[in-house]
Amino acid sequence: MTYLRRSWVSSANTTSCPFPLNNLPCGVFSTPDQRAHCGVAIGDHILDVTALEAAGILDFGGAFSAPTWNAFMASGAKIWAQLREQLTDMLAEGSAAQPQLAPFLVHQHAARLHMPFTVAEFTDFYAGRHHATNVGAMFRGPEHALPANWLHMPIGYNGRASSVVVSGTKVRRPWGQVKAPDESQPRFAPSARFDFELEVGAVVGSPSERPLTVEEADAHIFGYVLLNDWSARDIQAWEYQPLGPFKSKSTATTIGPWIVMKAALEPFRCAPPKRDVALLAHLQDPAPLSYDIELTAMLAPAGKRASQITSTNYRELYYTAAQQLAHHSSSGCPMRVGDLIGSGTISGATEESRGSLLELSWGGQAPITLHTGEQRGFLHDGDTVTLNGAARAESYTIGFGDCAGSLLPALKKPFKEI
Amino acid sequence: MTYLRRSWVSSANTTSCPFPLNNLPCGVFSTPDQRAHCGVAIGDHILDVTALEAAGILDFGGAFSAPTWNAFMASGAKIWAQLREQLTDMLAEGSAAQPQLAPFLVHQHAARLHMPFTVAEFTDFYAGRHHATNVGAMFRGPEHALPANWLHMPIGYNGRASSVVVSGTKVRRPWGQVKAPDESQPRFAPSARFDFELEVGAVVGSPSERPLTVEEADAHIFGYVLLNDWSARDIQAWEYQPLGPFKSKSTATTIGPWIVMKAALEPFRCAPPKRDVALLAHLQDPAPLSYDIELTAMLAPAGKRASQITSTNYRELYYTAAQQLAHHSSSGCPMRVGDLIGSGTISGATEESRGSLLELSWGGQAPITLHTGEQRGFLHDGDTVTLNGAARAESYTIGFGDCAGSLLPALKKPFKEI
Numbered sequence: 001m002t003y004l005r006r007s008w009v010s011s012a013n014t015t016s017c018p019f020p021l022n023n024l025p026c027g028v029f030s031t032p033d034q035r036a037h038c039g040v041a042i043g044d045h046i047l048d049v050t051a052l053e054a055a056g057i058l059d060f061g062g063a064f065s066a067p068t069w070n071a072f073m074a075s076g077a078k079i080w081a082q083l084r085e086q087l088t089d090m091l092a093e094g095s096a097a098q099p100q101l102a103p104f105l106v107h108q109h110a111a112r113l114h115m116p117f118t119v120a121e122f123t124d125f126y127a128g129r130h131h132a133t134n135v136g137a138m139f140r141g142p143e144h145a146l147p148a149n150w151l152h153m154p155i156g157y158n159g160r161a162s163s164v165v166v167s168g169t170k171v172r173r174p175w176g177q178v179k180a181p182d183e184s185q186p187r188f189a190p191s192a193r194f195d196f197e198l199e200v201g202a203v204v205g206s207p208s209e210r211p212l213t214v215e216e217a218d219a220h221i222f223g224y225v226l227l228n229d230w231s232a233r234d235i236q237a238w239e240y241q242p243l244g245p246f247k248s249k250s251t252a253t254t255i256g257p258w259i260v261m262k263a264a265l266e267p268f269r270c271a272p273p274k275r276d277v278a279l280l281a282h283l284q285d286p287a288p289l290s291y292d293i294e295l296t297a298m299l300a301p302a303g304k305r306a307s308q309i310t311s312t313n314y315r316e317l318y319y320t321a322a323q324q325l326a327h328h329s330s331s332g333c334p335m336r337v338g339d340l341i342g343s344g345t346i347s348g349a350t351e352e353s354r355g356s357l358l359e360l361s362w363g364g365q366a367p368i369t370l371h372t373g374e375q376r377g378f379l380h381d382g383d384t385v386t387l388n389g390a391a392r393a394e395s396y397t398i399g400f401g402d403c404a405g406s407l408l409p410a411l412k413k414p415f416k417e418i
Numbered sequence: 419m420t421y422l423r424r425s426w427v428s429s430a431n432t433t434s435c436p437f438p439l440n441n442l443p444c445g446v447f448s449t450p451d452q453r454a455h456c457g458v459a460i461g462d463h464i465l466d467v468t469a470l471e472a473a474g475i476l477d478f479g480g481a482f483s484a485p486t487w488n489a490f491m492a493s494g495a496k497i498w499a500q501l502r503e504q505l506t507d508m509l510a511e512g513s514a515a516q517p518q519l520a521p522f523l524v525h526q527h528a529a530r531l532h533m534p535f536t537v538a539e540f541t542d543f544y545a546g547r548h549h550a551t552n553v554g555a556m557f558r559g560p561e562h563a564l565p566a567n568w569l570h571m572p573i574g575y576n577g578r579a580s581s582v583v584v585s586g587t588k589v590r591r592p593w594g595q596v597k598a599p600d601e602s603q604p605r606f607a608p609s610a611r612f613d614f615e616l617e618v619g620a621v622v623g624s625p626s627e628r629p630l631t632v633e634e635a636d637a638h639i640f641g642y643v644l645l646n647d648w649s650a651r652d653i654q655a656w657e658y659q660p661l662g663p664f665k666s667k668s669t670a671t672t673i674g675p676w677i678v679m680k681a682a683l684e685p686f687r688c689a690p691p692k693r694d695v696a697l698l699a700h701l702q703d704p705a706p707l708s709y710d711i712e713l714t715a716m717l718a719p720a721g722k723r724a725s726q727i728t729s730t731n732y733r734e735l736y737y738t739a740a741q742q743l744a745h746h747s748s749s750g751c752p753m754r755v756g757d758l759i760g761s762g763t764i765s766g767a768t769e770e771s772r773g774s775l776l777e778l779s780w781g782g783q784a785p786i787t788l789h790t791g792e793q794r795g796f797l798h799d800g801d802t803v804t805l806n807g808a809a810r811a812e813s814y815t816i817g818f819g820d821c822a823g824s825l826l827p828a829l830k831k832p833f834k835e836i
Contacts, residue, residue, distance in 0.1 A: 120580070121539065121578060121579060121580060126661055136660070139660070140660070147660055148659075149595075149597075149604070149656055149657060149659070152595065152597075152604045153595050153657070155657070155660075155661050155664075156661065157575065157576070157662050157664055158575070158576035158577060158578060158664070159576060160539060160576060160751050160752075162538070162539060162752040162753070162754050162757075163750075163751050163752060172750055174748075174749040174750050175629060175748060175749070175750075176748060177567075177570065177571050177698065177745075177748075179567075179570075186567070186571075186698065187698070188698045188699070188700055188748075210832070211593065211829075211832040211833055212833075213833050213834075216833075216834075232749070235749070238567055239567060239571070239573070240660065240661075240662075241565050241567070242554070242557070242558070242565055242573075242658065242659075243544055243573050243574065243575040243658075243662040243663065244575050244658075244660070244661040244662025244663075245662075246573075246574055246575055246576070247745070247746075247749040247751070250746075250749045250750075250751035251749045251750045251751065252750075280595065280604065280605070280606045281606070282606055282832075282833065327595075327665070328665075328668075330592075330593060330594060330595075330606075330665060330832070331592040331593070331594055331650070331653070331665040331666075331668045331669045332581075332590050332592050332668075332669045332670075333578050333580065333581050333665070333668035333669065334580040334581060335580070336580050339580075411628070414628070414629040414700075414748070415629055415630075415631050415634075415700065416628075416631075416634075
């Protein structure tokens with residue numbers, strides 16, 4: 001389906017609209033008059049799916065009664081397809097359902113967006129080769145940049161689901177234990193090297209109890225969200241040996257408000273980068289399971305206009321989300337509905353396509369210059385980082401909605417007492 | 419309270435009974451005739467707390483209607499104390515409540531034990547100095563045994579809550595990617611170096627959104643469980659650089675069936691080991707917050723008698739659970755009711771007090787000999803590992819109940835297809 005499906009919601013019918021009928025991403029929204037409901041974005045509106053089910057126009061066994069997509073995701077891939085089919089029919093230009101559905105449209109300007117799903121657990125991978133090489137060179141020197149295991153399997157670590165927040169939530173600069181190489185003792189201080197990471201998260205929609213093949217893993221994924229894994233680089237450098245990043249990655253992880261269903265991304269499948277060494281059988285690509293999705297990050301100092309600071313593409317990932325999930329399940333680790341699998345930072349080969357300030361400013365040594373003339377090595381208080389994603393066909397765009405967060409200054413005193 | 423409180427449940431009145439009136443640990447049980455309920459252990463019985471509340475004898479706002487202690491934990495520390503006080507009064511020798519309560523006792527032999535709480539998220543620390551030194555020496559050489567950061571803060575990583583199981587659940591030997599130092603390429607194979615880890619888990623009972631002092635963190639802990647963090651050492655050695663252990667630690671983590679409330683352990687408070695270097699202010703010990711708890715591990719080959727393979731003590735931990743939780747919260751990471759904080763492997767200074775086979779057999783080079791005459795470098799299929807814990811006063815014992823798991827052979831074919 002690489003042509004625009006036209007809708008009677010006319011704002012959805014432009015080439016650049018992020019939410020055409022081909023997309024129908026899943027979110028949760030409230031209005032001043034109404035508690036949070038599940039909805040799908042269409043043009044500049046949201047179709048209230050919870051209200052549609054309550055009115056008997058949709059019937060998914062009450063899956064939309066709670067303001068989260070988890071119950072619907074748990075109903076399985078056949079049901080996911082049924083919802084898309086029904087909504088696509090009813091929202092299509094010329095549909096007889098228009099008068100029935102029109103009262104269930106809410107303008108996006110009137111809506112506040114919430115977490116689209118309850119995150120069961122959060123795992124973050126490290127599957128971008130350029131990112132791993134850049135960070136490895138900075139943390140361990142260029143000769144040890146890419147760890148010996150890296151080309152053989154997706155390397156990852158578990159994060160904190162409790163710290164995942166939706167776009168628009170303000171993020172507080174953390175305190176933490178830091179020690180610069182030239183310091184003799186560690187200090188407990190506000191992070192001075194706070195950073196963003198441009199990622200895409202896969203949302204697990206089907207649970208599992210046993211190892212999954214890459215093909216099975218792909219079928220278990222419900223959809224994708226933009227993801228910014230805020231990172232305190234000074235805390236990370238001091239803590240990460242030998243058990244990996246921990247406090248440096250647990251202040252907040254911001255996700256976009258819309259889950260783009262896998263079905264909407266099918267036309268944009270493409271191959272991941274060429275493998276330098278053959279993968280073991282259970283991790284091999286059964287098909288081109290990556291996606292061509294353009295990704296950007298914008299940085300806006302407090303009260304000033306935003307500068308685009310990077311532009312990259314999802315297909316730069318060396319390991320696809322399906323390979324990550326297959327690896328994750330390989331130990332027999334149970335996977336659950338609502339597990340969030342971060343891709344890892346997606347950097348391209350060029351300097352302008354790096355997915356974090358750590359890489360863009362090369363550890364702060366070469367600050368970037370914004371359109372405002374200001375420079376940035378790492379984030380300043382008040383900065384807003386906004387991620388955007390777009391899969392572009394000739395006549396339409398699949399958008400993800402802004403994934404934005406602003407940085408609040410560190411607490412003056414982190415503790416109530418002491 | 420260092421003397422035995424006598425109960426009209428006479429089996430609770432011996433010096434060696436693990437469940438005297440002083441203990442009252444929290445569990446979830448079912449019988450052939452009854453779905454899972456919350457209960458507390460007393461002597462060789464379980465007092466059915468869910469049924470007591472349903473009968474109006476206790477009133478905690480319906481906290482026991484679901485078969486998990488989470489709702490009760492969320493009610494806060496004052497309520498925790500109220501329950502202990504009410505149950506202690508009603509179960510005390512001479513209590514007028516005996517006739518009313520007696521029908522709510524179930525013999526432990528008739529009960530099946532379930533997960534005592536729903537694990538929100540699972541974090542495992544690395545807070546035993548002897549363990550960290552032993553493992554560091556094996557993985558990185560004796561000169562880099564203890565990482566530079568180790569004496570300054572508790573090092574930890576996040577595990578998978580989905581893989582936490584209750585004592586008695588069989589554990590399947592995992593497959594994983596491994597590469598021995600003398601192999602040129604990695605292989606996907608069943609783990610050949612599968613191990614246990616003797617730990618104690620702290621259960622977070624009060625949520626938080628901001629950094630906690632050590633004293634506050636201690637107040638947020640509801641209680642403690644035994645914890646065996648099963649570990650695939652061959653998978654771990656190949657994967658752990660640079661983001662830490664991941665698949666090697668996600669097959670299963672077994673916890674004991676009883677949460678021993680912090681209040682029951684108060685008489686056993688003691689100081690942690692002497693600090694070689696002063697801790698930063700926010701991690702300093704405000705009081706002796708460790709515990710004197712004897713810990714053992716038994717290993718039984720399939721169908722054979724068990725050998726005690728180690729004997730250690732909780733007070734060997736360099737960082738207390740309160741310090742771990744304070745560190746965990748320091749980044750602003752939200753902590754939730756039901757978060758499980760593993761202590762890390764608790765090894766003593768002597769060879770006989772090491773808390774894992776990795777250390778006991780020194781990486782498999784010096785297998786231990788069981789009472790049956792069999793040797794063990796790592797676990798064999800069919801082996802059962804049982805952890806036990808006891809805090810001993812002159813006239814009573816606070817027990818934790820067995821934390822046991824048996825090892826099933828690896829799946830012949832890990833995948834349905836390929």
